[in-house]
Amino acid sequence: QQQVKQSPQSLIVQKGGISIINCAYENTAFDYFPWYQQFPGKGPALLIAIRPDVSEKKEGRFTISFNKSAKQFSLHIMDSQPGDSATYFCAASRDNNNDMRFGAGTRLTVKP
Amino acid sequence: DVKVTQSSRYLVKRTGEKVFLECVQDMDHENMFWYRQDPGLGLRLIYFSYDVKMKEKGDIPEGYSVSREKKERFSLILESASTNQTSMYLCASSPNPRTTGLYGYTFGSGTRLTVV
Numbered sequence: 001q002q003q004v005k006q007s008p009q010s011l012i013v014q015k016g017g018i019s020i021i022n023c024a025y026e027n028t029a030f031d032y033f034p035w036y037q038q039f040p041g042k043g044p045a046l047l048i049a050i051r052p053d054v055s056e057k058k059e060g061r062f063t064i065s066f067n068k069s070a071k072q073f074s075l076h077i078m079d080s081q082p083g084d085s086a087t088y089f090c091a092a093s094r095d096n097n098n099d100m101r102f103g104a105g106t107r108l109t110v111k112p
Numbered sequence: 113d114v115k116v117t118q119s120s121r122y123l124v125k126r127t128g129e130k131v132f133l134e135c136v137q138d139m140d141h142e143n144m145f146w147y148r149q150d151p152g153l154g155l156r157l158i159y160f161s162y163d164v165k166m167k168e169k170g171d172i173p174e175g176y177s178v179s180r181e182k183k184e185r186f187s188l189i190l191e192s193a194s195t196n197q198t199s200m201y202l203c204a205s206s207p208n209p210r211t212t213g214l215y216g217y218t219f220g221s222g223t224r225l226t227v228v
Contacts, residue, residue: 002154006154009152032209032215034216036219041221042221042222043116043202043204043219043220043222044155044202044217044219045219046216046217046218049215049216089154089155093215095210098143098145098160098162098168098208099157099160099168099170100145100157100206100217101157101171102147102154102155102156103154104152104153104154105152105154
């Protein structure tokens with residue numbers, strides 16, 4: 001049973017476009033919501049994360065939007081670049097940080 | 113700059129063999145984890161450890177065991193490998209946010225295990 005549901009499974013975006021990936025969770029005890037980026041042959045790397053006390057966090061071209069009442073959060077990649085082509089995972093954990101659950105992943109392809 | 117090291121990138125083992133996957137971290141993290149990654153299923157938690165000699169089951173512990181004798185090392189053991197354990201195995205470590213205020217996991221590059 002997936003505790004964090006992620007969509008879409010794959011996404012193709014033109015260079016310069018906006019990439020949007022969505023996630024939903026059920027466990028209201030989760031209070032840390034990171035996104036990880038994984039390139040082929042590498043392990044996932046932390047991209048950006050949010051705590052539920054804010055509704056949005058922005059770092060460069062990457063923004064997390066968080067809707068606590070709907071138990072949903074999303075990743076927006078502005079001005080998408082071919083170098084952003086990777087698999088993206090959303091995740092959620094409780095404050096003890098030792099039981100993080102991941103979404104199924106989204107394979108993003110940015111076409112030049 | 114390597115922080116979480118998995119001993120092997122690729123492994124091929126025979127059905128029924130006992131398999132050891134090793135992971136070492138150099139960040140003095142308290143927590144360590146083993147995940148397996150399969151297409152369409154994301155990362156699924158097998159076991160984690162929050163202290164030396166301590167372990168907790170994740171979502172899919174069946175067929176696996178773990179060992180943590182030293183803080184920096186966390187081993188995943190497949191007691192009798194089966195073909196359905198063919199997968200990418202990822203080790204990760206994290207600090208304890210209650211003592212450090214820090215979150216986030218650091219992953220190794222993974223071990224692709226094939227059981228034939």
